Amino acid sequence: MRAFADLLDRLIYTRSRNAKLRLIGDYLRATRDPDRGWALAALTGTLDLPAVKPALIRALIQERVDPVLFGLSRDFVGDTAETVALLWPAPPVPADAAAPLHLSQVIQRLAGITRSDAPAVLAEMLDQLDPDERYALLKLATGELRVGVSARLAKTALAQAFGLDVDAVEEVWHGIAPPFAPLFDWAEGRGEQPTAQNIPVFRPFMLAHPLEESQVSLEDYAAEWKWDGIRVQLVHVAGQTRLFSRAGDDITHSFPEIAGAFTTPSVLDGELLVKGTAQGTTLDDGAGAASFNALQQRLGRKAVSAKTLAEYPAFVRVYDMLYDGSEDVRDLPWSARRARLENVVAALDPDRFDLSALIEAEDFAALEEIRAEARNAAIEGVMLKRRDSPYVAGRRVGLWYKWKRDPLTADCVLMYAQRGSGKRSSFYSDFTFGCWTEAGELLPVGKAYFGFTDEELKWLDRYVRNHTTKRFGPVREVEKALVLEVAFDSIHMSKRHKSGLAMRFPRISRIRTDKPAHEADTIVGLTKLVS
Template sequence: MKAFAELLERLVYTRSRNAKLKLIADYLVETPDPDRGWALAALTGELDFRSVKPGLIKALVEERVDPVLFRMSRNFVGDMAETVSLIWEPLPGAEPEMRDVRLAEVVERLQALSRTDAPAVMTAYLDQMTPTERFALIKLATGALRIGVSARLAKTAFAQAFDLDTDDVEEVWHGIDAPYPTLFAWGEGRISQPTHEDIPVFRPFMLAHPLEDGRVDLADYVAEWKWDGIRVQLNHVRGETKLFSRTGDDVTGSFPDVAEAFTEHGVIDGELLVQGDVQGGKAASFNALQQRLGRKTVSKKMLKEAPAFVRVYDILFDGAEDLRALPWHERRQRLEAFVDRLPADRFDLSEVVDADHFDHLAEIREGTRSAAIEGLMLKRRNSPYVAGRKTGLWYKWKRDPLLADCVMMYAQRGSGRRSSYYSDYTFGCWTEDGELLPVGKAYSGITDEELRMLDKFVRQNSVARFGPVREVEKTMVLEIAFDSIHASKRHKSGVAMRFPRIHRIRTDKPAAEADRIEALERLIS
């Protein structure tokens, strides 16, 4: 545990990407199994301890330290793990153990913990560890590392440590479970590389550049709708099916209805959606899909009320045949034949949008306001399927955002470098009776100067406090940009925005002239 704690501490204070890569690579080479595997799983966000959540840590520290002092310290420091690691007061006689507890021992114990036993076990660990080890323990247990290391960077460090290609590592990564003994055996040359013939492995997605103030020739490009779901890759081999998200996360457990329906040997790329009855197809809005995201298990009721399906975009493998080097138009022919073999209630083919010329396509794009459609995808007809974003091959052409003038109601401090500012804002619109109800929350879209201005407004115009949240005078109007809006039973206003962000600060507009909820309801599609 000591070595892992020192690694996290050094990563926190290291700014250089190359230096971070070397720190992780050196650790992976020097540390024995399975500790290095569990460390890699922590860095890539693959660990989840159900019995230990931030609320538990907060409750434990408030039993040892004055709650007001802890909250003030937390607000000043900006990171709960760092605050607890420094402010924790061990019981008299509870000195840090001389024995270095292995990371694997800690992980395995946390995995086996019940909610009943978790408080006592975490308390004992916190009493026996040094501040540096406490910091690492809390980061590990809660899964909120926030140390400037992405999953991609950690995988790149692994590849550098063992002189492997990062894309090759990405391909086999999600077919191997932590603590990755097969992965390290391959890295050290003790076995050959695992292949798609053995396990349903993840392949990096082909991504698109935004189309910014440009045009394309429709003789060279084809247009498809850009659906508002989550991008998934389905892989079936040797009787096993896996669903991977765009980041390579295994989401099979959240969508067993789709996984069970995909039994054709091959790999396809598409958009995961929930069935509905809206314009543009049978796809419901993202709000419907969101009810199923992140769930380890899905109830029969949810499977019935929100059945999932995949709108298929592309094909990577047909059986064992790798089709990625073929041009798009040839892959499309193979894809059409492949989709015909799949159950129609769980899979359909992405529609090609017909347009006479680019201006005609622009009219079609602006004229479609389905809640399930984000815009258009433009794909070069002769493009191979290549990992990442390659200039000139695929473009995404999103619709212009919707706009609404809303009134700031509440504010909360941010995290990281924004922890000293009130940077997260809840805003609302008026009812017919003159009541202001929340319709969304946003923290992005403003400059540092605008952030300081809004922070000053919050501090000078607070009227009440609710824990970390401040209620403010209802005088600040924010112009909010959002992609779409949906009916929502979970919100008192009855509506929920999709991807809200601050577009402008309307100091010129009186709060009474902000938009009404009925205006937002008319935008629901």
């Protein structure tokens, strides 16, 4: 645990991407199996230890420390794991007198315990560790490392450390279970390169750059709608079907009707959506897709009831192809892949799959006008794809562009604030805001924690501290006097919120000190923007 704790500590205080790559690479080269494999699993988010929950950790510390002291300390520190690691009382036997815990021992023990055994086991481990190691253990156990390392960066560090191709690592990643022994055997020359011939594995998605200038020609680029669902990869090989999210997570179990309907050997790229006839949604004129709000009713479910399947029927709008049968077609130009895709989609179940239509426009000016008029619940904007582009992993300049529709805005009143996490733990940076009802009541309509500059964050933090009217644990209620201009992509009806509304991607775009609170927008006005 000592080496892993040191790695996390250094990563937290390192901002440079290249420095983080070196730190992870040095750790992977210096650490023995299987510890380094488990560390890589933790850094890439592929480690699951379900027996340990945040509530368990809070209960353990409150048995040993005054709960009021813990609450005040947690509010000041801004992170439960760090607070517990620092407050945990010294064990009866000094930590250096006990045998050191190895990372693999910790994971194997936590992975094999029940929830009833977890408190005693976790407490015993915490007694054997120093504060840095306790912090690493608690972050590991809850799956919330938050050290500024993405899964892609960790895989890149592995590739650079051993001279591998990162795309080749990505290609087989989801076909190899932690602690990734075949990967390290390949990396150090003890084994052959793993392949994915008979395994339904995830391939890295091709991504788009934001379009900053209207300097592309429709002679060179095809245009289609950017759908507001979640990106998915459909894989069928050797009689097995898998659905992968953009992050490479296996979400097959959440959408069994899609997996069951996809039996064509191929790998397809598309957008997972809910049909526009779903309960409580607005039918999309002709395209058949409901808003993202409807799709949220399906996300994250391990078991899907018959009622949910009926009320929120899912389908995939397909727009690219990586494999046609066993043939890798990623090197073909987009136009050739599109022709093949049209033939494949035509043979799929039309209730579960359709083809993302191309937008017909004479020139870029006409396309800009079409985009400006698009306020459909399921449309985020426009995609522009170079007709001769291969399908390449990641973002490559000049190949694909995303041109999002302009955001909506509303003037809202700041209601509550909460401290952030990590480097924002000293600032009130999570803001809840609301709009007025016809009766003059202020109801929350959204929450945002980005969109402002560092200087604006400091100003908002001072405002919260100087205008607090009530406290609810870590949350402060403030005087209802500050207006914030909030930008958001769309707004939808929601039964889960008192206001009946839910914003999509809200962010604070401007602090309106020039506007009195009573002139902020109303719930009725926001309802007119529902798509």
